[in-house]
Amino acid sequence: MAAMSSIPSAHPAPRSVVHRVRVEFGDCDPARIVWFPNYFRWLDAAGHHFFVQCGVPPWHELEKARGILGTPIVDTHARFIATASYGDVLDIAVTVAEWRRSSFVLHHRVTRGETLILECDEVRIFAAHRADHAPGIRAVPIPDDIRAMCS
Numbered sequence: 163m164a165a166m167s168s169i170p171s172a173h174p175a176p177r178s179v180v181h182r183v184r185v186e187f188g189d190c191d192p193a194r195i196v197w198f199p200n201y202f203r204w205l206d207a208a209g210h211h212f213f214v215q216c217g218v219p220p221w222h223e224l225e226k227a228r229g230i231l232g233t234p235i236v237d238t239h240a241r242f243i244a245t246a247s248y249g250d251v252l253d254i255a256v257t258v259a260e261w262r263r264s265s266f267v268l269h270h271r272v273t274r275g276e277t278l279i280l281e282c283d284e285v286r287i288f289a290a291h292r293a294d295h296a297p298g299i300r301a302v303p304i305p306d307d308i309r310a311m312c313s
Contacts, residue, residue, distance in 0.1 A: 181208035208254040
């Protein structure tokens with residue numbers, strides 16, 4: 163049997179922030195299960211909560227100071243495993259699974275107690291106005307200080 167090493171891992175576990183949601187009656191469909199778009203609303207709120215808990219200034223402040231508008235989604239993939247209903251309390255654990263130059267993968271794990279309800283990965287970009295002042299946005303490099311706060 164191999165001995166366990168006490169050497170610290172070269173890759174520490176990513177920072178995780180939990181956002182709690184109570185399912186209300188109006189969040190459910192006629193079958194009394196959560197209507198799936200509500201999960202995406204909660205995941206978006208949990209992602210915002212992640213940045214706030216990491217100490218990132220509000221987006222309106224970052225826009226004034228650095229021109230960063232926020233972190234819109236450019237791709238998402240969800241896997242629904244179990245159902246939830248009104249009265250349930252859901253914990254949404256959020257981590258950054260991967261940092262890239264101007265985008266990142268936000269991983270969400272939704273549980274009710276020990277039961278896994280949903281897992282979702284979102285690819286998001288750090289966005290700013292287009293340089294030519296045309297309508298739309300552009301991806302910008304993730305500031306090192308924000309990456310450090312959230313790692």
